[in-house]
Amino acid sequence: MAASQDSSAQPAAPDTKIGSLRALKAVNFFIADVQNGMGPYMALFLQSSVHWGPAQIGSALAAGNIAQVLAQTPAGALIDNLRQKRALLIVGIALIMTGMLGTAFFTVRPVVMGGQALVGIAGAIFPPCLAAIALGLVQRQRFDQVQGTNQAFNAGGNMFAALALGAIGYYFSLRWMFFLVALLGAGAIISILRIKADDIDFNAARGGEADTAAEGEQCNDAPPAPAGGVWHNIKDVFACLGDLLKQPPVRVFLVAAVIFHFANAAMVPLVTQLLARGVGAKQAVLFTSGYMLASQLVFMVVAAASGKLASKLGRKPLFLFAFAALAARGVLYTVSHHPAALIAVQCMDGLGAGIFGVVGVLIIADLTKGTGRFNAAQGAIATAQGIGAFLSNSVAGYLAKTHGDNFTFYVLASIAVVGFVVFLLLMPETRDREVAAQPQVAVS
Numbered sequence: 001m002a003a004s005q006d007s008s009a010q011p012a013a014p015d016t017k018i019g020s021l022r023a024l025k026a027v028n029f030f031i032a033d034v035q036n037g038m039g040p041y042m043a044l045f046l047q048s049s050v051h052w053g054p055a056q057i058g059s060a061l062a063a064g065n066i067a068q069v070l071a072q073t074p075a076g077a078l079i080d081n082l083r084q085k086r087a088l089l090i091v092g093i094a095l096i097m098t099g100m101l102g103t104a105f106f107t108v109r110p111v112v113m114g115g116q117a118l119v120g121i122a123g124a125i126f127p128p129c130l131a132a133i134a135l136g137l138v139q140r141q142r143f144d145q146v147q148g149t150n151q152a153f154n155a156g157g158n159m160f161a162a163l164a165l166g167a168i169g170y171y172f173s174l175r176w177m178f179f180l181v182a183l184l185g186a187g188a189i190i191s192i193l194r195i196k197a198d199d200i201d202f203n204a205a206r207g208g209e210a211d212t213a214a215e216g217e218q219c220n221d222a223p224p225a226p227a228g229g230v231w232h233n234i235k236d237v238f239a240c241l242g243d244l245l246k247q248p249p250v251r252v253f254l255v256a257a258v259i260f261h262f263a264n265a266a267m268v269p270l271v272t273q274l275l276a277r278g279v280g281a282k283q284a285v286l287f288t289s290g291y292m293l294a295s296q297l298v299f300m301v302v303a304a305a306s307g308k309l310a311s312k313l314g315r316k317p318l319f320l321f322a323f324a325a326l327a328a329r330g331v332l333y334t335v336s337h338h339p340a341a342l343i344a345v346q347c348m349d350g351l352g353a354g355i356f357g358v359v360g361v362l363i364i365a366d367l368t369k370g371t372g373r374f375n376a377a378q379g380a381i382a383t384a385q386g387i388g389a390f391l392s393n394s395v396a397g398y399l400a401k402t403h404g405d406n407f408t409f410y411v412l413a414s415i416a417v418v419g420f421v422v423f424l425l426l427m428p429e430t431r432d433r434e435v436a437a438q439p440q441v442a443v444s
Contacts, residue, residue, distance in 0.1 A: 068123045097181070104179065155303055
């Protein structure tokens, strides 16, 4: 098979994959800076530099959210069937760079909304594609550790972005942030090209057994779909997702993902608005960088530890801890609205997000073992997360306007408690579904 493809009939020997694994760490670092475009700084830019009102800003950001939700399940299905996963990552980076540079030069409503839509589509590509490449490189035996390490590098990238974007926005102008995102995108592309295509096992990367499943393998040992182009592939994807959804643990995890992001997504925007009202837009840039840096530092430590603890303690205890930390965070926000207090509580965001980012992917890998639909399931879970985030921002925005910030934080904390109870009572431990033994790959 040609080296240009992202798989090989005979995977490379373990020692030859070390370079690809290191390159994957660098990709996670750079993509963290690029993935969300300007992230929370976009609203500040549109408010202070372009003088948009809240309704205009909300509609622009909603365009990105809607595009991401719509793209997530198709993106996961595409990743399952696409060998050129590195090329797909590069396409995603190109979409974000186009959206960012277009917004920097043309701050008109259609361009800004279109740019946010491109960012949303790319955001649907990156997480499942990176997880698929990691799974294809090391297979199941070392996936826990590698996923934790990659998420730690992702958090390190977010920390760097918080420092760099905050400094540029404060000392120069918010517009220069867009050019930094484009520069970091170039770094991500260089790192992607350092991953060797032949090191990625195609079947392992889609949740099948390494080197045993033929391309087009169906879930639950169903016969291969007849050759018929895109339409048959689409029907196959939804048929397999339907089979997966017949499993109670999959349905419970989908519900848990919605609840987690329902409780979590609106907290950061609420904190950002509190800071902006208290200290003004320019100082809010520094404080936003401060709480992002603090939470990502915690995320980095928690993600690295979660990959190891998930193998020893199991997935369920860690996920329950994530729900508990989220509920406590919502309550603690009400104690004080002083910037230092808000930033201190925001550190807890790294606890829940770090665990969800690692353990959530491991649970999906457990539930889809041998189906060849690991990435399609990731897309479905990501869609559930997007629905939860949409509900969170919509409900929290209304409640904050009508009942105040503290009441809204209490409601979000209560939703997290509901998620804790649902997961505790209905979700089984999935660790035992893993393959007991696979050839090990060095990850240093």
